[in-house]
Amino acid sequence: MIPNIEYFTPKTIAEALQLLSKQENVKIIAGGTDVITGFHQESSRFTKTGALIDINRIPELHQISETTGSVWIGAGCTFTQVVNSPVVQKEFPLLVQASSGVGSLQIRNRATIGGNFVNNAPQSADNSRTMPLQEFLIRPYCTQLAFNEIVTNITLAKLPGSYHGSYYKLGRRRGVAISRITVAALLNVVDDAIADIRFASGAATPIGMRFPEIEALAMNQKVSDDLLRKLAIQTGELVLERTGLRWSTAYKLPVLQQLCYQELFNAVYGKE
Numbered sequence: 001m002i003p004n005i006e007y008f009t010p011k012t013i014a015e016a017l018q019l020l021s022k023q024e025n026v027k028i029i030a031g032g033t034d035v036i037t038g039f040h041q042e043s044s045r046f047t048k049t050g051a052l053i054d055i056n057r058i059p060e061l062h063q064i065s066e067t068t069g070s071v072w073i074g075a076g077c078t079f080t081q082v083v084n085s086p087v088v089q090k091e092f093p094l095l096v097q098a099s100s101g102v103g104s105l106q107i108r109n110r111a112t113i114g115g116n117f118v119n120n121a122p123q124s125a126d127n128s129r130t131m132p133l134q135e136f137l138i139r140p141y142c143t144q145l146a147f148n149e150i151v152t153n154i155t156l157a158k159l160p161g162s163y164h165g166s167y168y169k170l171g172r173r174r175g176v177a178i179s180r181i182t183v184a185a186l187l188n189v190v191d192d193a194i195a196d197i198r199f200a201s202g203a204a205t206p207i208g209m210r211f212p213e214i215e216a217l218a219m220n221q222k223v224s225d226d227l228l229r230k231l232a233i234q235t236g237e238l239v240l241e242r243t244g245l246r247w248s249t250a251y252k253l254p255v256l257q258q259l260c261y262q263e264l265f266n267a268v269y270g271k272e
């Protein structure tokens with residue numbers, strides 16, 4: 001049940017930050033797809049919430065813009081906005097693909113990228129900070145966001161056109177399904193060798209993560225089927241090491257390894 005609590009609608013980031021620092025037990029609400037569900041489920045993350053700060057009326061949080069080297073996505077942008085943005089479509093097709101698989105159309109129309117990531121540029125009344133996503137995410141439902149901070153934007157560095165990527169989400173159904181495993185591979189192959197690689201998975205590990213060990217193994221190696229198989233097998237072993245044996249391992253491990261192989265293959269041979 002949603003409790004009877006105070007509800008604020010600031011029009012600027014400064015106003016929101018002031019509310020955050022003055023009020024006790026306040027929570028930001030953006031699309032509300034986690035917050036409202038949390039209230040309904042009486043999740044312990046929300047039982048102490050005494051007030052909500054709705055950030056939807058802050059215009060700059062809804063903007064997507066670009067500079068020469070990067071793309072700036074306001075934390076309040078919905079996944080529908082991300083999917084429909086020409087600049088994101090041009091620069092980050094994998095992000096468009098991943099965003100278009102979130103929940104359902106109704107969820108994507110509400111859910112924001114900031115709410116989902118609780119990402120890399122939180123800002124408090126005292127100062128602002130920027131950090132890589134991997135550092136920001138600590139463990140499930142726990143980030144480095146302080147009580148008086150707002151995520152204002154996600155900044156993505158543009159990449160040269162020689163990078164190719166592939167992404168796959170495995171869920172129990174095609175729509176409105178939570179990810180069981182997601183895999184993303186982004187590679188820059190020069191003269192048949194891997195000049196750069198970013199390889200990540202979500203849901204296979206407690207929080208989404210890149211695999212620096214696998215990336216290091218792949219760097220500067222000549223591309224071959226054997227190499228892609230080796231990287232896929234070792235990714236599975238790494239995940240197993242991190243998560244330990246579970247009831248689902250017998251199913252998940254080979255599926256994860258196959259998906260890793262498939263996404264590396266698609267990234268190398270250009271099938272997005």
Ligand SMILES: Cc1cc2nc3c(=O)[nH]c(=O)nc-3n(C[C@H](O)[C@H](O)[C@H](O)COP(=O)(O)OP(=O)(O)OC[C@H]3O[C@@H](n4cnc5c(N)ncnc54)[C@H](O)[C@@H]3O)c2cc1C
Nearest residue numbers: 028030031032033034035102103111112114115116150151
């Ligand atoms: C049916 C259903 C299907 C779903 N499917 C998927 C899926 O396929 N993939 C997936 O990844 N997720 C999925 N989700 C999860 C959910 O939609 C996302 O996590 C969503 O992006 C959260 O964004 P929001 O704007 O709704 O966040 P809210 O619910 O408004 O907030 C979520 C949390 O983030 C905080 N927050 C929000 N914005 C900010 C900000 N700018 N600064 C600081 N803190 C902030 C809030 O205080 C709260 O703690 C699904 C949810 C539902 C209900």
